[in-house]
Amino acid sequence: MITDGRTLEHGTKIQSDVCIVGAGPAGIAMAREFSDCGAFVCVLESGGISMDASVQELNRGIDSGTISRQDHLFDSRNRVFGGTTASWGGWCRPLDAIDFEARSWVPHSGWPFQKSHVDPFYTRAAEVFDIEPFDPGSVEGLKPPGRFVFGRDTPVATKIFQISQTYLGKFAKRHSSELEASENVHVFLHSTVTELVTHDAGDVVSRIEVACLDGNRYAVEAKYIILAMGGIENARLLLLSNRVQSAGLGNDYDIVGRYYMEHTWIDGAGSLVFLDARSLYEDYGRWSFPALSIDADLQRNAKLLNFRVGLEGRDVTHSADTKAVGKAIARLHRPRAYRNPDFPRYYRLDVSAEQAPNPESRVTLADTRDALGNRQARLTWKLSETDWVTIRRSLMIVARQMGVERLGRIQITFDESDAWPEQTNGAHHHMGATRMHVDRKQGVVDENCRVHGIANLFVSGSSVFPTVGFANPTLTIVALALRLADHVKTLLSIRT
């Protein structure tokens, strides 16, 4: 059932077994799991079925840090049923096994479990997005595999992404009718959670305060509460909920909001002249594509973070100089082929790299307030030298391998000595601000995504990622959401 929260009587109190805060990919995936399970599940969504400018205004905040960005908090998030899948490109890929490991050269790295533990949930998440499961037993997951750019035993690995057909708002449409028809899952729209109120001891959330922009207010009481509000809002709500615990919930050790990460994105980091008349995309079709990454063993040996470089060959215009150089290189390397108009192929190189966990990169509360009277988020996204070294060195490794394999030449648009290039940005993936760690002094949530010190409060979403690899986070967000749904069902004595 789906209801507009503004139509509830002011002061209404709703009782539920589970309350999911947020109807983005994590919230919707969990709500589907609870459908027809016997428990009453309440889903609170700040936005409506379609985008509403006044609701979207609640996303505004203060953005500062290494890279100057205007309106990032506003532009990179959607308060609407379906969450940020409304502007999602559909890119799906699991994290790599190395991303879960504690790496000696990456401080604060290591998940409480290995990738093999998450693999069954990745398979279930693939069903949610209507993509092929990534088979962990095969080299790169897909059957049949696309063409590998390099061989299989080289320092540069070919990584495959799938594109879900539920991109750009189709995810919400696909799943809304199922939730509309559900008898035990009740979605309330235009319902923004403003505070989690605990008992005096501060270890159990007793009430969830909800506000609508028209002034209506109501409350929810639930046995279990799951925050699925997005990578920044999860941390913000914990910080805002400071009525009993002055630092906010789960924040005894000042971890909430810290270790905030994004995938560092550099558009047009370089160009590739590829000495082949055939497009790299030919073997992949419409719904998957390759990218290049550094082999895990080389990451270990060279002490690098994870990294990928995308080969963008569609709808890209290359400069006359790049094409002239390409023809010159082609004439020397393939004198019999260079007159072919499709030869060589040109690709723009777009980098998306892992950011190292950094306690100084963080979400805090600003002094400015939103329309509901709550303090806005202040985002201080801080990059480190490790992040920059990884990008520079990894791109050089890829460029070198192109030469070793005689496949082409790469131009890198920045120098070793440069500071962060002007086109550096985040990939709009907000991660790490309520990180997972078994030790409450090092993490906000435990291995089951329960907030340390709060018996009935859980967090879902990329904010729990301790490290982030290079893969876009949505598939992992949903995999972990399904895992969490299983866990909460167990707590409710519901068979999974």
Next chain:
Amino acid sequence: MKRRTFLATTAAASGGVGLVLLSKGCARHAGPEALVVQTAEQLALEPGVRLLGQAYLDQTPRENQRDTLLAAIVGSLPSPEPAATGDDVIVLLLNQFGREFEQDHTVRVDGWLLSYTEARLYALAVSIRDS
């Protein structure tokens, strides 16, 4: 076969790239040097070679002499067979480029990662073109 006829034949064999230049460069070189010069002359027809070659000369002014570049290129190659053709030298060059990438003997030229011998070949082409 006269020398000029030989060069024209090998040029045609090296891919039908329309080589018509039998320049002063070839005239004062013989053996592998002549074949490298011939390859550079073909490349000199490509506008993109100027971008790479000139950038290399600008960042490495001490090599800004044709004989210096030619000696460095030929010195990096294994000796070709006495009857080697332009095609044979191109194969030697491409193999050398690959080896230099394996050995990390590379140089950034206008952002492009090239092997040193490759970069010098583009520079030689510019040098010949400008002479």
